[in-house]
Amino acid sequence: MTEEKKEEFRKLLNERMEALLEEANKTVSGMTDQRENYPDPTDRASMESERNFTLRIRDRERKLIGKIKEALERLDTNTFGICESCGEDISEERLKARPVTTLCIECKKKQENEERLRGV
Incomplete structure (x- = not known):
């Protein structure tokens, strides 16, 4: 693989990682900013369900960030x-x-x- 192609992939991987980290930060700040009190059990259950779904997505993204870091390491060691x-x-x-x-x-x-x- 040419150095030009490697740099192209390095840029792509870094952009994806930055986007994932930005989304993670938004999620964390959104969850800490939420001080909503839902007296209705149905509303509270719906909010908890949405929160759990979001956390599952972020966990998958966390694993993807690990894979991106490994791909960047492979670029550094010429095994990408x-x-x-x-x-x-x-x-x-x-x-x-x-x-x-x-x-x-x-x-x-x-x-x-x-x-x-x-x-x-």
Whole structure:
């Protein structure tokens, strides 16, 4: 992979991480600013349900931030874009769609088929 392409992916990964961190900060400040009291149990349950949903999304985003950091480390160690299963190059199209990926499309399909067979 050329240095120009690496920098392109580094920029993309950093932009995604900044956007995720910004959303996380909004969520935290929004939850600490909410001092609403819902006397109606239905309203309170609805608010709690929305809050739990938001927290689940933020947890997924937290995991994605970890994957982004790992992808940035792979860029630094020149292993970005190399399938960790077969050692072949991961296509640029796949990396653009999912820059945190560690598997080429063939190895990912194989992994998904194995998971499906095991019922995971």
